[in-house]
Amino acid sequence: MGERQYPWKIAWITGASGAICGEVARLLADAGVTVAATARPSERLDRLAASSERITAFPADVLNPEELKAAAARIETTLGPIDLALLGAGMYVPFDIRNIDLAGFHRTMAVNVDGVINGVAAVLPSMLARNSGHIAVMGSLVGYNGWPENGSYGASKAAVINLTESLKLELDNTDIDVTLINPGFVDTPLNAAYDPNKKLFVMSAPVCASRILKKLRRKPYEIAFPTKVELFVKTVRALPRAVSFPLIRWFNRTLQS
Numbered sequence: 083m084g085e086r087q088y089p090w091k092i093a094w095i096t097g098a099s100g101a102i103c104g105e106v107a108r109l110l111a112d113a114g115v116t117v118a119a120t121a122r123p124s125e126r127l128d129r130l131a132a133s134s135e136r137i138t139a140f141p142a143d144v145l146n147p148e149e150l151k152a153a154a155a156r157i158e159t160t161l162g163p164i165d166l167a168l169l170g171a172g173m174y175v176p177f178d179i180r181n182i183d184l185a186g187f188h189r190t191m192a193v194n195v196d197g198v199i200n201g202v203a204a205v206l207p208s209m210l211a212r213n214s215g216h217i218a219v220m221g222s223l224v225g226y227n228g229w230p231e232n233g234s235y236g237a238s239k240a241a242v243i244n245l246t247e248s249l250k251l252e253l254d255n256t257d258i259d260v261t262l263i264n265p266g267f268v269d270t271p272l273n274a275a276y277d278p279n280k281k282l283f284v285m286s287a288p289v290c291a292s293r294i295l296k297k298l299r300r301k302p303y304e305i306a307f308p309t310k311v312e313l314f315v316k317t318v319r320a321l322p323r324a325v326s327f328p329l330i331r332w333f334n335r336t337l338q339s
């Protein structure tokens with residue numbers, strides 16, 4: 083138990099006021115890990131910090147690289163070197179091809195993609211200087227395929243998957259680990275606007291958080307679940323488009339009916 087349960091002493095979590103990463107923060111703190119929790123200032127963030135003496139709030143906006151850099155620097159000065167950076171801030175907006183929400187698209191790309199690279203840029207220099215650390219990025223299984231009505235979120239998570247592959251390859255000659263976390267549907271406020279008929283194999287945030295942590299401690303490149311959804315999206319991705327497009331159209335119609 084305690085620090086022995088996980089290989090990190092200090093974890094920095096963005097999106098910590100949210101459903102999934104808030105739960106990860108609590109589980110890590112319960113196991114003796116010191117958690118630095120980042121989100122924009124809010125009561126949710128304050129409540130999380132108040133829930134454990136091992137959780138401290140470091141409010142910052144992931145869209146502001148300077149704020150994130152300052153937060154990472156303060157964490158390292160006050161708590162110690164960041165062993166695990168879990169970059170989990172994210173958002174979803176619906177996508178209607180006949181009435182494109184451009185502001186929503188741009189914001190989704192910014193929070194989900196720029197937010198990740200801003201976090202990496204904030205923490206990587208000191209990890210490189212120490213030649214140690216673990217960067218974990220929240221992706222999503224929806225990033226593997228284009229899907230009707232999912233243009234904004236899907237495109238952002240496809241970019242996250244690609245970016246994380248680049249990070250992994252770039253850092254191959256270092257002792258810094260990189261993990262891409264790709265859950266399926268999780269019942270959280272993020273996707274409250276999503277058609278409930280299309281949320282297949284949905285899980286709760288606590289289930290998702292414990293599944294992440296069960297695997298994250300071994301620092302694999304990818305953590306993806308549920309397995310059925312993972313196999314489906316990766317198989318569809320690997321098929322020729324002449325086969326995958328009709329398959330996705332058929333599947334989407336089936337979900338609607």
Ligand SMILES: NC(=O)c1ccc[n+]([C@@H]2O[C@H](COP(=O)([O-])OP(=O)(O)OC[C@H]3O[C@@H](n4cnc5c(N)ncnc54)[C@H](OP(=O)(O)O)[C@@H]3O)[C@@H](O)[C@H]2O)c1
Nearest residue numbers: 097099100101102121122143144171172222267268270272
């Ligand atoms: N829910 C799902 O089905 C699902 C599935 C796969 C992957 N994921 C991914 O898992 C992660 C967490 O999702 P969730 O469902 O737990 O979402 P959530 O409950 O809505 O939490 C989202 C988090 O992102 C933070 N955030 C948003 N914009 C921010 C900004 N500009 N600066 C700083 N923080 C910001 C929010 O903090 P504040 O708004 O308080 O600042 C909040 O902590 C996301 O990356 C999401 O894409 C979710």
